[in-house]
Amino acid sequence: MKPITLSPTVIARETGYLAACFFVALGANIFAVIYFRRPASELFSQLGFVVAITVALYVYILVLRLIYRGLRVAWNKIRTAFK
Amino acid sequence: MNNNNTTYSKSQLRSEGRRSFLKGLGVLAGTAGVISVAPWLSSLTSEKQATWDGESRRARVALIGTGSRGQYHLHNLKNIPHAEVVALCDIYEPHLKEASELFPEAKLYTDYHELLADPDIDGVIIATPLGSHAQITLDALDAGKHVFCEKAMALTLDQCKEVYEKYLDCDNVLYYCMQRMFDPKYVQGVAMIRDGLIGDVVGMRCYWFRNADWRRDCPDPAYERLINWRLYKETSGGLMTELASHQLEVCTWVAGKMPSKILGTGDLIHWTDDEREVYDTCNVIYKFSDGRTISYETLISNKFNGMEDQILGSKGTMNLATGFYYLEDDDSRSGIKQLLKSVKDDIFAVIPAAGPSWRSETADSYIPHDILSGPTYVNHGQSTVGVDHDGSEEILSAFCQACITGERAENIVEEAYCATTLCLLGNLAMETGATIDFPEEYKIPYMKF
Numbered sequence: 001m002k003p004i005t006l007s008p009t010v011i012a013r014e015t016g017y018l019a020a021c022f023f024v025a026l027g028a029n030i031f032a033v034i035y036f037r038r039p040a041s042e043l044f045s046q047l048g049f050v051v052a053i054t055v056a057l058y059v060y061i062l063v064l065r066l067i068y069r070g071l072r073v074a075w076n077k078i079r080t081a082f083k
Numbered sequence: 084m085n086n087n088n089t090t091y092s093k094s095q096l097r098s099e100g101r102r103s104f105l106k107g108l109g110v111l112a113g114t115a116g117v118i119s120v121a122p123w124l125s126s127l128t129s130e131k132q133a134t135w136d137g138e139s140r141r142a143r144v145a146l147i148g149t150g151s152r153g154q155y156h157l158h159n160l161k162n163i164p165h166a167e168v169v170a171l172c173d174i175y176e177p178h179l180k181e182a183s184e185l186f187p188e189a190k191l192y193t194d195y196h197e198l199l200a201d202p203d204i205d206g207v208i209i210a211t212p213l214g215s216h217a218q219i220t221l222d223a224l225d226a227g228k229h230v231f232c233e234k235a236m237a238l239t240l241d242q243c244k245e246v247y248e249k250y251l252d253c254d255n256v257l258y259y260c261m262q263r264m265f266d267p268k269y270v271q272g273v274a275m276i277r278d279g280l281i282g283d284v285v286g287m288r289c290y291w292f293r294n295a296d297w298r299r300d301c302p303d304p305a306y307e308r309l310i311n312w313r314l315y316k317e318t319s320g321g322l323m324t325e326l327a328s329h330q331l332e333v334c335t336w337v338a339g340k341m342p343s344k345i346l347g348t349g350d351l352i353h354w355t356d357d358e359r360e361v362y363d364t365c366n367v368i369y370k371f372s373d374g375r376t377i378s379y380e381t382l383i384s385n386k387f388n389g390m391e392d393q394i395l396g397s398k399g400t401m402n403l404a405t406g407f408y409y410l411e412d413d414d415s416r417s418g419i420k421q422l423l424k425s426v427k428d429d430i431f432a433v434i435p436a437a438g439p440s441w442r443s444e445t446a447d448s449y450i451p452h453d454i455l456s457g458p459t460y461v462n463h464g465q466s467t468v469g470v471d472h473d474g475s476e477e478i479l480s481a482f483c484q485a486c487i488t489g490e491r492a493e494n495i496v497e498e499a500y501c502a503t504t505l506c507l508l509g510n511l512a513m514e515t516g517a518t519i520d521f522p523e524e525y526k527i528p529y530m531k532f
Contacts, residue, residue, distance in 0.1 A: 032418030046419050053419070 025053035142486035145170035148211035149182035199226035206486040214318035217242035229256035235324040236503035259499035266474035281396025289330040314359035321361030332502035342369035349513035353384035390464030497529040
């Protein structure tokens with residue numbers, strides 16, 4: 001089996017996606033604390049939940065990206081076949 | 084949350100056994116307005132307790148009816164230091180023998196009239212079949228005894244009225260074993276409801292489901308109607324008087340008023356292989372004058388739902404039997420969880436196939452909160468005799484105290500009267516299929532409609 005290697009570019013891109021997801025989840029937590037008038041301690045106590053949302057968001061976006069990539073590859077193949 | 088005044092810890096209520104529990108409840112009675120919620124606890128305030136703690140006398144009590152429930156009381160009496168069981172009475176000798184093994188020093192009687200003539204007895208505990216409650220209670224009050232009687236109050240409305248009038252005419256103590264009135268989670272739960280925790284009470288829903296034939300082993304067919312008295316109308320009001328009486332008492336306690344109309348349906352649909360006469364399935368609706376209802380359901384051929392006493396409020400639900408309450412808009416969730424729920428609800432609300440009604444409105448989105456902090460004793464309703472920590476021992480202890488002090492417990496008899504009349508009218512509604520208006524002749528001044 002061919003070993004999977006991740007290039008530094010891929011690692012940087014995925015880390016970027018993960019960081020973006022984390023900041024979105026963190027932002028949602030900050031918004032929720034303000035909007036629902038919860039104690040500020042929830043900024044820390046709910047970090048586990050923020051991490052869980054981060055992972056869920058990342059996986060969700062990953063699936064969307066894979067679908068997009070699959071469609072693009074399929075479209076290119078179809079376009080090449082009809083040329 | 085507006086329940087700070089009436090939030091009591093389990094350790095406050097039950098720290099070192101029954102005596103401490105009563106003292107704890109008494110302390111609460113003096114400090115937290117419990118008396119306004121449960122006035123029958125007034126004899127248990129710290130001040131009252133202090134006046135009789137020094138008493139060296141013990142209440143000399145006798146038990147009439149030594150069957151399963153009677154023996155349950157005997158076991159509780161063993162834990163009550165200010166009680167002395169001096170006599171036992173039953174017409175069924177095997178039960179009397181079993182009971183005498185628990186209290187060998189007690190005098191034995193087979194005729195309760197002879198027992199009532201004994202001047203060394205302060206109070207009697209009546210745990211006989213329902214059909215005899217009224218007559219024995221009347222005879223005991225006439226004999227000058229204090230009385231603790233099992234629920235329900237009587238088998239007929241006329242008997243209820245007769246007993247109530249006798250009670251008003253004498254000075255004796257009369258207790259009915261409505262143990263939920265002494266169950267800490269019920270007392271606190273009702274206090275929380277009165278404090279407005281669940282908003283306006285908009286309805287009540289109680290049910291009790293069992294899957295058992297309700298039949299006791301009978302060694303001799305000659306004793307069938309004596310042993311299995313619950314199954315026959317001449318001695319029993321069926322599931323309504325045996326089960327519903329407890330739950331309906333809670334409903335009127337919470338509502339502070341009586342339903343004015345009763346309608347229902349019931350039948351014998353599963354346990355049809357014997358000669359029983361009482362229904363095994365009952366559905367009764369009690370309607371208050373303001374339109375609110377008590378929805379009551381019981382059957383003994385399926386136990387999936389167990390037993391619950393649910394008080395439904397505009398801001399939450401109090402489930403007194405399980406010791407939990409649930410809030411409609413629960414702000415105890417963290418902000419992020421509330422945000423996610425809000426997003427989820429909005430998403431489901433706009434799914435065209437599901438329609439807006441498919442929002443997560445049901446129990447899965449509710450958070451259970453303890454009525455009492457710490458572990459709560461829950462009766463799942465399957466025992467046909469009684470369970471620990473359901474208030475039975477406490478109410479019996481309070482009665483024994485009353486035998487010494489002679490102090491009546493406020494409203495216990497009235498609450499028993501209300502609950503029993505509702506049970507009997509429920510039976511009448513089921514049997515006739517008619518909507519029953521609460522009869523004028525059975526109303527008492529205590530009742531508000």
